[in-house]
Amino acid sequence: MAAQDLSAFLQWAHENNIEWDKDAIEIREGKHGLGVYAKKDLDAGFELIQVPKSIVLSEQNSGIANLLEEEEIEGYVSLTLACLFELSLGSASNWSAYLALLNNRRPQMAGDLPEDARQLMKKSEVYGDIETDLKDMQEDFDKIVVPFLEKHPDVFTTEIVTKFFSYEEFKTMAWHVSSRAMDVDNYHVSALVPFADFVNHNSEPNSDYLTHEDVCEICGALSCEHLDELDDDEDEDEVPELESAVAKKKRAAAKKSEANGDDEDTENDDDDDADWEDEDINDTCDIILDEDVKKGEEITRHYGPFPNKIFLSKYGFAVVDNPDDTVSIQLEAVKTAAGGILSDSSVLEERVQWFLDTEDVFIGEDDDDEDDMEDCCDGEHDHDHDHDHSHKHKKAKDAAASEDADEEGDDVEEEDDDEDFPRDIMYIMHDGSIDDRLLMLLNVIFMEKEQFAKVQESMEVATEYFNDIFLRRALEEDLAIDGAEEDDEEEEDDEKPEIKPLDEAGRKVRKSVLEALLQVLRLRADAFGVSDATTAEEDLEALNKSGLTGLQFYGSVCVQGEKQILQNSLKMHSKLISEL
Numbered sequence: 001m002a003a004q005d006l007s008a009f010l011q012w013a014h015e016n017n018i019e020w021d022k023d024a025i026e027i028r029e030g031k032h033g034l035g036v037y038a039k040k041d042l043d044a045g046f047e048l049i050q051v052p053k054s055i056v057l058s059e060q061n062s063g064i065a066n067l068l069e070e071e072e073i074e075g076y077v078s079l080t081l082a083c084l085f086e087l088s089l090g091s092a093s094n095w096s097a098y099l100a101l102l103n104n105r106r107p108q109m110a111g112d113l114p115e116d117a118r119q120l121m122k123k124s125e126v127y128g129d130i131e132t133d134l135k136d137m138q139e140d141f142d143k144i145v146v147p148f149l150e151k152h153p154d155v156f157t158t159e160i161v162t163k164f165f166s167y168e169e170f171k172t173m174a175w176h177v178s179s180r181a182m183d184v185d186n187y188h189v190s191a192l193v194p195f196a197d198f199v200n201h202n203s204e205p206n207s208d209y210l211t212h213e214d215v216c217e218i219c220g221a222l223s224c225e226h227l228d229e230l231d232d233d234e235d236e237d238e239v240p241e242l243e244s245a246v247a248k249k250k251r252a253a254a255k256k257s258e259a260n261g262d263d264e265d266t267e268n269d270d271d272d273d274a275d276w277e278d279e280d281i282n283d284t285c286d287i288i289l290d291e292d293v294k295k296g297e298e299i300t301r302h303y304g305p306f307p308n309k310i311f312l313s314k315y316g317f318a319v320v321d322n323p324d325d326t327v328s329i330q331l332e333a334v335k336t337a338a339g340g341i342l343s344d345s346s347v348l349e350e351r352v353q354w355f356l357d358t359e360d361v362f363i364g365e366d367d368d369d370e371d372d373m374e375d376c377c378d379g380e381h382d383h384d385h386d387h388d389h390s391h392k393h394k395k396a397k398d399a400a401a402s403e404d405a406d407e408e409g410d411d412v413e414e415e416d417d418d419e420d421f422p423r424d425i426m427y428i429m430h431d432g433s434i435d436d437r438l439l440m441l442l443n444v445i446f447m448e449k450e451q452f453a454k455v456q457e458s459m460e461v462a463t464e465y466f467n468d469i470f471l472r473r474a475l476e477e478d479l480a481i482d483g484a485e486e487d488d489e490e491e492e493d494d495e496k497p498e499i500k501p502l503d504e505a506g507r508k509v510r511k512s513v514l515e516a517l518l519q520v521l522r523l524r525a526d527a528f529g530v531s532d533a534t535t536a537e538e539d540l541e542a543l544n545k546s547g548l549t550g551l552q553f554y555g556s557v558c559v560q561g562e563k564q565i566l567q568n569s570l571k572m573h574s575k576l577i578s579e580l
C-alpha cells in the first residue's frame with residue numbers, strides 16, 4: 001500500500017471538511033490493519049472525528065441515487081452498486097481517494113477462503129452463515145445486479161461492466177460494505193463514513209460513534225418543510241433519537257468538563273436540554289472519546305453486541321470469550337428431546353403450536369441496550385439475523401395492558417419487528433443460560449394438563465405463570481453469582497423477592513424441563529461434532545499455541561466459543577437437576 005494512498009486520502013479528507021486534530025490522532029497500520037491512534041494524551045469527551053454527512057458514501061449521495069431509487073434497489077446491494085459506480089468514475093468521483101485506499105486493501109472475509117479452509121469452521125454455526133451469504137450474494141448478483149446493469153447500458157457500458165461490475169468485483173465491494181458500513185440516519189440509512197470507519201472494534205472501547213438519526217427521510221435535513229408538515233400530523237411527544245443523541249453529547253461534554261476540572265454540577269443539568277437541541281446537533285457523524293487515552297493507544301469503538309458467527313461473517317474476525325456469543329437451538333431438536341420424555345406425545349404438537357401462536361403476547365419490551373446497538377447488522381447484512389438480542393431475561397408483559405396498546409395501534413412497529421426473527425430458532429447464551437423463548441416453550445410442553453387448560457383460558461394466569469418462571473431463573477442466576485462472590489466482603493445485601501418452593505407437581509415439570517434441555521444440548525453438540533475428549537478451556541489453550549492466524553484463527557475461535565457455551569450450559573443445568 002501505499003503510504004501515498006493514505007496520505008492522498010488524508011489530503012482528500014481535509015479538503016472535504018472531515019475534521020480531526022492532526023496533532024491528536026493519526027491513522028496508521030496496527031495489529032488489525034489500519035487503525036486510529038492517539039498521538040498525545042487525550043481526555044474523555046474529546047471530539048476525535050467529525051465527518052459531514054454530505055461526504056458519507058451512501059446510496060443517496062452517489063451519482064446513481066436516482067437509478068437505484070427508480071429500480072427500488074435497497075440494502076447492501078444498493079450501497080455496493082453505489083460504491084462500484086463511484087469506483088468506476090475514477091478520479092471524477094467525489095470519493096476517488098477514499099475508494100483508491102480501500103481498493104488496494106482487499107477485506108479479509110471468510111467467504112474468500114477456499115472451501116477446504118472453510119471446512120475448519122464446519123463445527124461452528126458460522127459455516128452455514130458463510131455458505132448462505134455466498135449463495136445469497138450470487139443470487140442477488142444474478143437477479144438484481146445483472147438486470148439493473150442491462151437496463152441502463154448508457155451508464156453501464158460493456159467496458160465499464162467488464163472492468164468494475166463482474167461478480168468478483170461485486171463480492172469484494174460487498175465485503176467492504178459489510179465490514180465498514182455504519183448507520184447514519186433515516187435518510188442515508190447505512191453508508192461508508194470515511195475516516196470514522198478506520199476505528200477498529202474492541203470489547204472495552206474508549207470511544208463512541210454518535211450520529212443524529214432523526215432527520216427528514218425525504219431530503220435528509222434536520223429541519224425542513226417536509227418535517228414541518230409531518231409534525232402537524234403527528235403527536236408532538238416523539239423525538240427519541242434526538243434525545244439520545246443529545247444525552248450522549250451531554251455525557252461526553254460532562255466527562256470533558258470533569259476532566260478539565262470544571263466544578264459545574266453536571267448531574268443537574270437536565271433542564272438545559274433546550275440549549276442543546278439546535279446548537280449542538282451537527283449534520284455530522286462523530287467519534288467522541290469516552291475514556292481518557294494515553295499517547296500511542298489505539299482508539300476503538302464497539303461494533304455491536306454480536307455473537308461470533310455474525311462478527312465473522314460480517315467483519316471477518318471473532319472475539320475470544322465473547323459475552324454476546326450464543327448457540328442456536330432448532331425447534332426440531334426441542335421437539336425430538338421433549339417427545340422422548342413425554343408420556344403422552346400427542347400433546348407435543350398442540351403445545352408447541354399454542355406457544356408459537358401466543359408467545360408475542362407474553363414477550364416483554366426489549367431490553368434498553370437494544371437502542372445502543374447503533375450499527376447492529378445495519379439492516380444491511382443479508383443473512384438471517386438469527387441472533388436475538390432481546391429475548392433474554394424479560395418479564396412476561398402484562399397481557400391485558402398489551403391488548404389495550406394493540407387496540408390503540410401503539411405496538412404496530414414492535415409487531416412488525418417481531419415478525420422478523422425466525423420462530424424456529426432459540427438460543428443458549430454465553431453463560432449457558434437459555435433464552436426466554438426456550439424456557440417458556442419447555443414449560444408449556446411439560447406443564448400439567450390442568451395447568452395448560454388454565455393458561456390457555458386466562459392470559460392473566462399465563463402471565464403470572466411465566467413471570468414466576470423468569471423470577472426463579474433470575475434467582476438461580478443470582479445464587480450462582482453470589483456463590484462465586486462468596487468472599488467478596490463488599491457484597492451488597494440486596495433484598496431478594498420471595499418465591500414459593502416448588503410443590504411436587506412443579507418439581508416434576510421442572511425435572512422434565514431440565515432433562516429435555518440436557519438432551520437438547522447433547523443433540524446440538526452431536527450435530528456439530530463437538531467432542532468431550534477435551535474441555536473448551538483446553539481447546540482455547542491449544543488454539544492459542546496453534547500458530548493459526550487471521551481467518552483460520554477466528555474461525556477456530558467460533559468453534560471453541562460454541563463449545564464453551566454448550567459446556568457451560570450442560571454444567572449449569574446438570575447441577576440444577578441434581579439439586580431438585
Ligand SMILES: C[S@@+](CC[C@H](N)C(=O)[O-])C[C@H]1O[C@@H](n2cnc3c(N)ncnc32)[C@H](O)[C@@H]1O
Pocket residue numbers: 032033034035107108179180197198199200201202314315316317318
Ligand atoms: C471498519 S474496518 C476498520 C478499519 C480496518 N482495520 C482497515 O484497515 O480499514 C473493520 C475491519 O477491521 C478489522 N478489525 C476491526 N476490529 C478488529 C478486531 N478487534 N480484531 C480483528 N480485526 C478487526 C476487520 O478486518 C474488520 O472487518
